[in-house]
Amino acid sequence: MMRVRTPLATVLALSSAAVLLQPGASHAKRMVIHDEDIVPPSFALDGAALGGPRAPTGADLRAPAHLAGGTIATLADGALVIDPDSGDLVRLDLRGNQLARLTIGRDAAQLVVDRAARIAFVTDRRGDQVVVVDLAGAEPTVRARWSTPAEPFGLALSPDGATLLVTTVADRMLVAFDTKAGTARWRRPLGPEPRGVAISPDGAQAIVTYLTSAAVDRIQLADPSATRSIALGTARAGAPVTAAATVEAIDGTTTGRRFPRNAFAARFVGNQLAIVPHQVSTPLQESRFGENTGSYGGGFEPPVSHALTIIASGDTDLPRQVSAQIAIHQPRALAWDPARDRLVVAGFGSDSLLFVDAASQAGIRHVVDVAIGDRSCGPQGVAFGDDGDAWVYCAVSRKTARVALDDKRVAKITWGPPVAATKLTELEHLGFDLFRRGNDFRLSTRGAMACSSCHPETRTDGLSWRIERHELQTPVLGGRIMGTHPYKWDGGDADLTISLTSTMKRLGGGGLRKDETRALAAFVEGLAPPRVPTRSAARVARGKTLFASAELGCNSCHSGARLTDRQSHALSGTLATVDTPSLVGLAASAPYYHDGSAATLEALLADRGLVHGMAEVSDLTATQITDLVAFLETL
Ligand code: HEC
Ligand code: HEC
Incomplete structure (x- = not known):
């Protein structure tokens, strides 16, 4: 089952043609592309596996599921689900039928369950609190509410249940709560767009994942100041990768720089390994066949793929790591069953699961990719039951499924009813479904890209993509679309339907039906702006x-509710004229300008404002720049 990957250079994937003529060569050479090269392998380990010689023992074998949070957790007699759409926490029996519910708040992000203490912790993303829920009685009840910095998301509970780690998105913090006292033991700053957090079975360390960084953070819990950034390697098998937050490009081969992105979750398995599922984006491809101007990335290979990076966590500063290319789209969540040393990964975009056996061993084996059988599932959470069945929570259909693998690796899937009703309109809900769909040929070349591949959680990947000979930065969508037409950096698309149609065409997709495009537009227009970080009120004023x-004179161009005059201006840069962007959600939209040439708002004001000729900012003092940045970050 395990396939060692062929060198990238030999894998040339093309959308339609199977034979290609190499232009420019005097004796045009015929290249034959084999089918197996076009279809991505479902699990291809890039080199020798890491891990121990045998199955987990000791603390590894006793590793509780609560070492990392998610949207679903199993209980001895059922499961608990947090549904971000409705904001409801729902208790289910072993068949997936509802027993009880408790409203937490819309966008509630994750839960972890301390089975021994019979409590659950839930992140209330909009309410800036962790809700502590008592599970002892028939109905879940609120036991306590702990305030957090703005926008709590990820959760992990230490093996002994004494410490709860919480990541916060807008305020970029990792907070450690003492679960007995309900108070923060320590907090430390994180980088932009943190999401998942996981603790190791021995309780010694934690990993924090990010959407827009090519690295994860590793924190020693005995000394949280000893935090290391570990670049996610995607190419060099088993080799240490230089650890530096700024190291973005991992692979320097001719295929162009590859950026790990969208790491929503991590999980430690046995034998001191941590596993991080993520996306790999190549925004600027190099091609021997010239530039493909009709694609995102400018090349001929799909510019987005997916991987599991396995990190040897016991190692020193430069841990060894290895990557496996996987065929599921947008790996979003994962769970590990210590008793069976089995891993399951949820493919949010492909409505499928990936099972991996001997996950912590050198004899790692790919078991099977399982199609969920519901094209509108959107797997967002996974957990293992005590019997070894995998439970899946579908964010789109809001249903749960139990997946049992028999000895022949055939999956038996049992569905539960939807756990809650959606709060979206019917049209918006269809748009939500379409937005995250991978493997849909109508949206992109061979379905390689979904909208959420580059706009994760409808935000930005922080990359500038090669499109029609320009490098253009991915904009944040939430709060920026309604009433801001025309669209795109050059203001070339008069309305949203035109803009979405042209996007799908550029992505190489066949296009959606009119009503579906309208649904996508309704979803995008209805999005709330990203939450803003906490800043000093005096500075903001x-x-x-x-x-x-x-x-x-900033508001001569950045005017109105969305801070745009909807006009194009001739500034310096690679585009002749640039449409004034809305400034809503600026804190979540770095880097800045159409070409991503200003890494931070400080940089934009200190010199790039002048370089682009946008405004005269050279007289600003350092304090004034800090004040202006504080204001801009709260828009
Ligand atoms: C490969 C990465 C990528 C994918 C996939 C992608 N986008 Fe984008 N998106 C971008 C970039 C880059 C821009 C800026 C392009 C430009 O201005 O010409 C953009 C611009 C937009 C805009 C215009 C925003 C504005 O304020 O002008 C909208 C709306 C949008 N995308 C929605 C979508 C939707 C819906 C999908 C799925 C059909 C999608 N995108 C897929 C990268 C991507
Ligand atoms: C002449 C009209 C104009 C004026 C005046 C102006 N801007 Fe802009 N602003 C633009 C345009 C056009 C862009 C896009 C430029 C580009 O991408 O190259 C932009 C981009 C920006 C961005 C980056 C947005 C993003 O998402 O990348 C910020 C931040 C910004 N402006 C803030 C300011 C501030 C602060 C001032 C006052 C000091 C100001 N602008 C004055 C037109 C203007």
């Missing part, structure tokens, strides 16, 4: 005054 001042 001073920044606001500066922004509106006649000297700076």
Whole structure:
């Protein structure tokens, strides 16, 4: 089952043609592309596996599921689900039927269950709190609410249940709560767009994952100041990868820089390994056949693929790691069953699961890819039951499924009813479904890209994509679309339907039906802006005054509710004219400008403002720049 990957250079994937003529060569050479090269292998380990010689023992074998949170957890007599759409926490019996529910709040993100203590912790993403839920009685009840920095998301509970780790998105913090006292023991800053967190079975360390960084953080829990950033390697098998937050490009081969992205979750398995599922994006491809101007990335291979990176966590500063290319789309969540040393990974975009056996051993084996059988599932959470069945929570259909693998690796799937009703309109809900769909030929070349591949959680991947000979930065969508037409950086698309149609065409997709495009538009228009970080009110007020001042004149162009005049301006840069962007959600949209040339808002104001000729900012003092940035970050 295990396939060792052929060198990338020999794998040339093309959308339609199977034979290609190499232009420019005097004796045009015929290249034959084999079918097996076009279809991505479902599990291809890039080199020798890491891990121990045998199955987990000791602390590994006793590793509780609560070492990393998710949207579903199993109980001895059923399961508990947090449904972000409705904001409901729902208790299910072993058949997936509802027993009881408790409203947490819309966008609630994750839960972890301490089975021994019969409590659950839930992140209330909009309410900036962790809700502590008592599971002892028939109905779940709120035992306590702990305030967190803005926008709590990921959860992990230490093996002994004494420490709860919480990541927060807008305020970029990792907070460790003492679960007895209900108070914060320590907190430390994180990078932009943190999401998942996982603790090792021995309780010694934790890993935090990110959407827009090519690295994960490793924190020693005995000394949280000893945090290392570990670049996710996607090419060099088993070799240490230089650890530095700024190291974005891992693979320097001719296929162009490859950026790990969208790491929503991590999980430690036995034998001191941590597993991080993620996406790999190649926004600027190099091709021997010239530039493919009709594609995102400018090349001929799909610019988005998916991987599991396995990190040897016991190692020193430069841990060994290895990657496996996987065929499931947008791996979003994972669970590990210590008794069977089996891993399951949920493919959010492909409505499928990936099972891996001997996950912590050198004899790692791919078991099977299982299609869920519901094209509108959107697997967002997975957990193992005590009997070894995998439970799946579908974010789109809001149903749960139990998946049992028999000895022949054939899956038996048992569905439960939807756990809650959606709060979206019917049209928006269809748009939500379409937005995350991978493997859909109508949206992109061979379905390699979904909207959420580059706009994870409808935000930005922080990359500038090669499109029609320009590098263009992916914009944040939430809060920026309604009433801001025309669209795209050059303001070339008069309305949203035109813009979405042109996007699908550029992505190489066949296009959606009219009503489906309308649904996608309704979803995108209805999105809330990203949450803003907490900033000093005095600074924000001073920044606001500066922004509106006649000297700076920012609001002569950034005007109205969404801070855009919807006009194009001839600034310097690679585009002749640029449509004034909305400034909503700026804190979540780095880097800045159409070409991503300003890494931070400070950089934009300190020099790039002048370089682009956008505004005269050279007289601003350092304090004024700090004030203005504080204001901009809260838009
Ligand atoms: C490969 C990465 C990628 C994918 C996939 C992708 N986008 Fe984008 N998106 C971008 C980039 C880059 C831009 C800026 C392009 C430009 O201005 O010409 C953009 C621009 C947009 C805009 C215009 C925003 C504005 O304010 O002008 C919308 C709306 C949008 N995308 C929605 C979508 C939807 C819906 C999908 C799925 C059909 C999608 N995108 C798929 C990268 C991507
Ligand atoms: C002449 C009209 C104009 C004025 C005046 C102006 N801007 Fe802009 N602003 C633009 C345009 C056009 C862009 C896009 C430029 C590009 O991408 O190259 C932009 C981009 C930006 C961005 C980056 C947005 C993103 O998502 O990448 C920020 C932040 C910004 N402006 C803030 C300001 C501030 C602060 C001021 C006042 C000091 C200001 N602007 C004055 C037109 C203007």
